[in-house]
Amino acid sequence: MELQIEGVGHHYGPVEVLRDINLTVPTGQIVCLVGPSGCGKSTLLRLIGGLERPTRGRVLQLGDPPPDSLNPLTYIFQHFALLPWRTVAGNVRLVLEDHRVARAEMAAIVDDVLARTRLSEFADALPRQLSGGMKQRVAIARALAVRPAIMLMDEPLSALDAQTRELLMDDLVGLWTRQPFTAVYVTHNLAEAVRLGHRIVLLSRRPGRIHRILDIDLPLDQRHAGDPALESRQAELWDLMRDEARAADRELLDG
Numbered sequence: 001m002e003l004q005i006e007g008v009g010h011h012y013g014p015v016e017v018l019r020d021i022n023l024t025v026p027t028g029q030i031v032c033l034v035g036p037s038g039c040g041k042s043t044l045l046r047l048i049g050g051l052e053r054p055t056r057g058r059v060l061q062l063g064d065p066p067p068d069s070l071n072p073l074t075y076i077f078q079h080f081a082l083l084p085w086r087t088v089a090g091n092v093r094l095v096l097e098d099h100r101v102a103r104a105e106m107a108a109i110v111d112d113v114l115a116r117t118r119l120s121e122f123a124d125a126l127p128r129q130l131s132g133g134m135k136q137r138v139a140i141a142r143a144l145a146v147r148p149a150i151m152l153m154d155e156p157l158s159a160l161d162a163q164t165r166e167l168l169m170d171d172l173v174g175l176w177t178r179q180p181f182t183a184v185y186v187t188h189n190l191a192e193a194v195r196l197g198h199r200i201v202l203l204s205r206r207p208g209r210i211h212r213i214l215d216i217d218l219p220l221d222q223r224h225a226g227d228p229a230l231e232s233r234q235a236e237l238w239d240l241m242r243d244e245a246r247a248a249d250r251e252l253l254d255g
């Protein structure tokens with residue numbers, strides 16, 4: 001399933017947050033949304049996910065989700081929101097319990113997603129026994145369990161320390177390489193965007209407009225921290241963003 005965002009604009013009361021966004025999210029690709037604070041990245045993600053309706057324009061879903069998809073558009077947030085009294089497997093199972101999934105199939109799905117996120121041996125652990133990175137892997141496993149057509153990821157790594165973030169990026173690359181998924185990935189971290197994005201969409205400050213779209217052809221599993229080619233793409237993005245980011249910060253200060 002592919003997403004096409006056509007002429008999307010959004011206001012909150014008198015405040016114009018997004019203007020004339022035209023964008024395609026192709027099947028099997030990770031599209032990163034970056035841009036200065038308050039430029040409307042999370043708002044755009046919510047509009048894409050149908051949590052809110054855009055004031056203008058539309059978001060089209062082209063093609064069918066996988067036939068066995070239980071939730072075509074599935075979110076992953078910065079805060080993992082795990083139930084502390086449920087085990088890892090229990091937290092993953094939770095999202096299946098609302099659907100009519102037979103018990104044996106449910107067990108098979110949980111086993112599969114825990115294996116894909118390298119959590120099988122922690123199936124019976126409780127969240128308090130896990131590190132932050134592992135908790136976020138549980139959240140990713142939980143999202144995968146409903147077989148989404150598109151994952152909507154809002155700063156999924158920003159609550160983690162730098163080292164854990166690196167490990168999780170490797171995990172996401174491994175996951176995508178073994179079985180490509182489609183994602184829209186909001187981040188303020190440009191290093192993350194150039195590691196994970198097939199396409200990087202830079203928004204201007206509020207009202208967020210598309211300032212630049214950068215496609216990176218290098219396969220995800222060949223991208224490494226410190227790679228000069230990636231660093232130069234990152235520098236290119238930062239050059240474009242710096243003035244906008246400073247102006248956005250000043251506007252925040254001025255209220």
Ligand SMILES: Nc1ncnc2c1ncn2[C@@H]1O[C@H](COP(=O)(O)OP(=O)(O)OP(=O)(O)O)[C@@H](O)[C@H]1O
Pocket residue numbers: 012017035036037038039040041042043044188206
């Ligand atoms: N429900 C809402 N009602 C009113 N204003 C809102 C609402 N949600 C967001 N905003 C405003 O819309 C603008 C864009 O917010 P949004 O969270 O989408 O930006 P962002 O780019 O994700 O920001 P950040 O990088 O700081 O997380 C901000 O000025 C914010 O205050």
